[in-house]
Amino acid sequence: MTRCRAAIIAGLAAALVSAAPATAQQAGGDGTAEWITLGTGGGPVTNPSRSQPANLLRFGGQDYLVDVGDGTAMQIGKVGVQTRMIDAIFISHLHFDHTGGLAAILGLRFQTSGRDPLTIYGPPGTRDLVDGLFASMVPGATANYGVAGAPPADHRAGIEVVELRDGESATIGEMTVTARGNSHYSFPPESELAKRFQSLSYRFDIPGKSIVYTGDTGPSPAVEDLARGADLLVAEMMDIPLTITRMLAANPGLPDAQAKAMQSHLATHHLDARDVGEMAARAGVPAVVVTHFAGREAAEPEHLDYYRQAREAYDGVFMIADDLDVFRP
Template sequence: MTHALTLLGTKGGPAIRPGGPNPTSMLLTLSGRRMVIDCGLGVSRGLVETGMSLKELDLIFITHLHSDHVLELGPLIHTAWTTGLDHPVTVYGPPGTHAVWTGFLASLAYDIETRIADEGRPDLASLVTVTEYGPGIVLQDGDLEVEALRVDHPPVTDCFALKVSGSGKTVVFSADTAPFPPLADFAHHADILVHEAMLPEGLDSIVRRTGNGSRLREHLVASHSFAADAAGIAQEAGVGMLVLNHLIPADDPAFTEQHWRAAVTPIFAGEVVVGRDGLTISL
């Protein structure tokens, strides 16, 4: 099992549009484990298209409970179960994740009970353990370690950057956050920093297409980071690679990879990757 990061969904926000990317989800393969980071709409299909069998689902981490990060949590696990999943899956998420999972089970109770009785499937609820986490060490298993840092994503209080270390590699996921200087220390000398990013000149586009006018703009500016902010964190942290993800806007043809690179390369001296769905980065 090679060490790799695959971006499954790279747009910021829950809306999807024709020809555009999916909301946030990623697959990290490290230290012999497959870790799904966030479960936005499209994660199940995205995983299958990497060549992974959903029966191999192992660990899931949710950074926060905005829908573009958690909407397909239950459907992913259920789809894996209908594919033949028969071993335990552990979900690590912020406070409230257990309620999301139990609510999903309640909503699909008829289907789940029918398939257990009619198709001989194992009890789905008993296969899944949800562990709610806060700042600090989330998981230690052999040389694999996952640590969480609370970031600044108002009005969401329980939103966490994640640092995953194993096999001599470190990958940090910013989650959704306004510019947050402590993230530079958290990501110090990481091999990869996956950081959310906005283009200032793209805000008019996203507000115009989504609606909500000035209120949406206020949220975006208060709760998210511009690409230049992400570059500053990456430069201060001394990371090897900056991967721009959760892109806003991600589905406007007026903004290309060149716009993103122009925003970050004057600030960050390392390698820059502009996220796109299905992109795999070897570690």
Template sequence: MEVILLGTGGPRPDPRRMATTTLIRLGDENILFDAGRGVVVQLSKAGVPLGAINTVFLTHHHFDHIGDLYDVMLNSWMDGRKDELRVYGPPDTERLVSTLITQVYDKDIAWRDKGEPSFGGWKPVVATDIVPGPVLDTGRWKISAELVSHGDGLDMPPAFLARWMCLGYRFEAQGKIIAISGDTVPCPGLERLAEGADLLVQCCFLATPEINNEHLRRLAKYTIACGDTVGKIAAKAGVKKLALTHHRPRSDDAMLNALLEDVRQDYAGPVVLGEDLTRIEV
């Protein structure tokens, strides 16, 4: 089983990184987590046939995690996807996918469906809204979701918070566990999904020296884990290997090195400082 960090960046454009997206390869199956900026190009660079993508799990609905979902939907079909594309995610995923198909790309799909018969006719995209708990058990692998904390504590209207859910995932196959944190700060859901994982793919945005104003202190507290907490998360959960992703744009590696030092103060296991297209055997 292999994990490919297709993108390791965040919402802001970064010449070095595409937006955070992770792929699990299990034999002939390719399971995609999020679909951020550049995902289809990154899949091509990684040598993964686009038509072999059949399952997508979304962690949440920020644009850096869903911005190129349409590209996965259309290009997997154009590249030979034979079966439906299954998209799972927090509430409103069904509405998101339906809007893309019926209102945004409806003419494009119809044009290619009717005008380019070599594609073999449109292959459906089936979206499912999920909540924390068991999600899917194929007999070969299973996956569960946990509620994680991404923005809890910020001054958001209650009506918005009622619709806002962020998830992390725990993927189990071949006696191994891969945890995908999504975007989160330390919270009980993250602890549960990471417990005993063979690999934790963990957002880690800022090194401690970068948390240097009130905005960034609030970000590190409420929005996304940083170097001051990620090592503690991994150590407490007893993860066997840690991969750091969701980096901010930087002009050099000084703060990446500081980030690594932060994490290693609290976690003694192997740490992968994620770069785009990093491959990790599990």
């Protein structure tokens, strides 16, 4: 950790604690909740220091994945969690940087004979995604360990998909999860694409605590409403001009129409530091954790500008997370 970032963390309010990951046996079994930022990179450009978007919510002895970007299986191993231990998965939307790790989770779960129930929650289209992954698993599941006469095993066993739309909720034990459609997609309201797809933000209400995860979104009154009264807001954030510059540099020769569409998407479907500060202030949340981060890193002087920009509107606890940070709201 850089000296600059250590100083920032040291100054945070005591309401939000960042610490080394607890072991699988210790975490979340005493009624407290932990939110672990497994992957904090803003896709789709790969980042050597940040894994793709993924989070682990631990509560009541259960383990819930919230988005499953590429590298999720490796990241949960670093905090002592095996794929068969995952009790539910929540997918915010179907962009590949948020779903690319699901194939590994399902495949390794099969290989380790995970048969406990696993429910995958997500927006419309999630069932098609999972069915496609099941189809891709058929050759490996059929060959299995390559032992003649071994009994066949169903790689789909115990897995259920539940699709959620704006305003719907699910109850899992003592936890209630509420979904709201956000502004990461801007299809015309009556179009077929708007009917087929939604990008969701989630609120996780557990006894005594509430955590809101924006997923990917632009400024959104619906997300602000969802976050009102929550204890922790986990928000995406990007340095949008810098990200546009990096995307164009990574894609030389990109056709003009595609370049304009990409720039429009980044400019209107994501949050910058001021947007996050304004959203948090209007929602009245006491603490914000930034993930899906694309911008200057802590070793660069400009990194502190994001804190200053957020502070123009928000005076609560504000932190840009790294991979494997742990938060106990």
